[in-house]
Amino acid sequence: MSFEASSRSRFNDADYAIFRQFLEKSCGILLGENKNYLIDSRLRKILSDQKISSLADLVRLVERRGNELLRQTVIDAMTTNETLWFRDRHPFEYFSSTLLPELMQSSDVVGRIWCAASSTGQEPYTISMCIDEYRKKNPLVRRDVSILATDISAGVLEQARSGVYDSLAINRGLSQDRLSRYFKALPNNQWEVKPEIRQRVEYRQLNLKDSLASLGRFDVVFCRNVLIYFSTDLQAEILRKIHGVLKPNGHLFLGGSETPKGLSQYFSMRYYTPGVIYQKK
Structure with missing residues (x-):
């Protein structure tokens, strides 16, 4: 399963595939196809703060020893936290x-x-x-x-x-x-x-x-x-x-x-x- 980078995507197919593999290995989240926009929107600030232009570079950085806080920040950004009181009642x-x-x-x-x-x-x-x-x-x-x-x-x-x-x-x-x-x-x-x-x-x-x-x-x-x-x-x-x-x-x-x-x-x-x-x- 691969990503199809659209004209609005910031990264190429290989970058998305590398990040998708990292995310599934780290926390189990399996991103479906055509989720490039989700990665783009949720990681935009992190990439800007770290002055990184490539998802592959981001993965290499978070996997280095001593970068556990950045790794957690990336996982937090990709986690969906939809919730409410007495959900479904x-x-x-x-x-x-x-x-x-x-x-x-x-x-x-x-x-x-x-x-x-x-x-x-x-x-x-x-x-x-x-x-x-x-x-x-x-x-x-x-x-x-x-x-x-x-x-x-x-x-x-x-x-x-x-x-x-x-x-x-x-x-x-x-x-x-x-x-x-x-x-x-x-x-x-x-x-x-x-x-x-x-x-x-x-x-x-x-x-x-x-x-x-x-x-x-x-x-x-x-x-x-x-x-x-x-x-x-x-x-x-x-x-x-x-x-x-x-x-x-x-x-x-x-x-x-x-x-x-x-x-x-x-x-x-x-x-x-x-x-x-x-x-x-």
Whole structure:
């Protein structure tokens, strides 16, 4: 598969191919055909700052020892961070109405949830809000749940840890009721997630291509809308590793359009209206 450089492209086919191979090797992202414009727009400032005119030269530079920060900056620039509160709604409704009550009845002291691609924090904070709402409706339930939120991008993790969002981000999926209950108003039309929601969430940088052994075991994994960026083989490998960190009968949420190879080998499907969740075999 090769890039076809258009008249608007800054680089030749060979340059695009070299960068595409670097990106897939580094973080698993598989750029499709005709994505030259994406590379051009997202790397323009980096190339200008580094006074580099060739993608091949950029790849050579980031692969040198001591240039880890520049390498991370390039990966951050190429990572898609589309996210919103209660995205698609029904997975979180099912989590709150069905999975969370099951989880709260477990004998483990603390339940564990992993958000595998947390971006700027909307998903893990959404889950934390669901847990808080459940506990307030069920005051006799003593068990709590911790959330591990990971992402490959250091930049989005820094923003997520801050828990501060502007009005544009707040207005994407968050009800006025939850805004008033779970956020503190700040100057300049910004909002901060309250401590009782933030304290459940631990953020950690992680490349899904790497080993997951150090993460521990989880009751539920959210890996939504991230596998679509990877090759078929890498999708299957990540599913195998997620299966390995799930507790017996643990559950996996994927994005609505994600049905990667290898699912049936490791998971059985548990249907709900209008979606599906995957349970560890």
